[in-house]
Amino acid sequence: MINTQIKPFNATAFKAGEFVEISEKDVLGKWAVFFFYPADFTFVCPTELEDLASKYEELQSMGVEVFSVSTDTHFCHKAWHDTSEAIGKINYYMVGDQTATITNNFGVLREGQGLADRATFLIDPEGTIQAMEITAEGIGRDAEDLMRKVKAAQYVAAHPGEVCPAKWKEGEATLAPSLDLVGKI
Template sequence: MSSLINTQVKPFKAQAFHNGKFVEVTEETLKGKWNVFVFYPADFTFVCPTELGDVADHYEELQKMGVEVYSVSTDTHFTHKAWHDASETIKKITYPMLGDPTGAISRNFDVMIEEEGLALRGTFIIDPDGVIKTAEVNDLGIGRSAADLVRKVQAAQHIAANPGQVCPASWKPGAETLEPSLDLVGKI
């Protein structure tokens, strides 16, 4: 897998289920704001609703940070609506749920499992210019944490606003950052 970090999101066009409607989303939709793509294998499964529900629980906080979230699976937008209507956990989702039945978007982000027609659990933070700043990819049985996603977005936004600074491990807003220099070499 080659790194997608600091690459531009490739062109795409998808239908999404969002707040009771079907809407079109493209790479142009992402421009001008921070975005998070949360890939997952399939609707009506097991780990997926726990993750998507966790993201829904943190969605308001992400929105206050100027971030839009898009969940993506190889299901259709119709299936997303049916799942939203059927599951108490998924009913609380108010972010767009993108359908990727051809797998094109999943391939663009290098998370497609070709022999299964499903996406790995991939999370990508995308800056307002459409550039991928973080990538986390997990095997199907390993769930992710939305609280850590929030922390990573905070760090990405801080670094974007403060060139020359870097965020150390477990950094949170208000904590000290580092300014790489010759004086720091071997002193951390």
């Protein structure tokens, strides 16, 4: 999946109290996070989505849009948003993928279950997947770690010839791969 292009899709999302139509064209030209989760009204999912909501303003300031995706309908997303204190904090897109088109496009549909895996994809402005993470059902994700990955991907994109080492944080030293570094790290 890394370095492949986002595939075409059309879907309805719940955002800012409204239903909006979106497609892959809404992703191009900006950084985007696709945040797949199994189902609304569940257990680990709301904790992850609330954690991500706490970082949404910062992501927006970095030019990143967020699309949470499950195979629930956009109507279900609205009902969850209206009834859950945690989900009520969400200002990003909550995409209904009841046909599983997007979930299949990213290869994270649980066969025979109709649910998405717990998966995150970071997409650059050209529509290319730069990072991905898939965890088991009971393992929640951390928005702070996602933020680090977004910053690293944006840094690498803006500084060709440099790479970010393990545990890299914004402002820390990077590496410039070369023959001189071989065997010295």
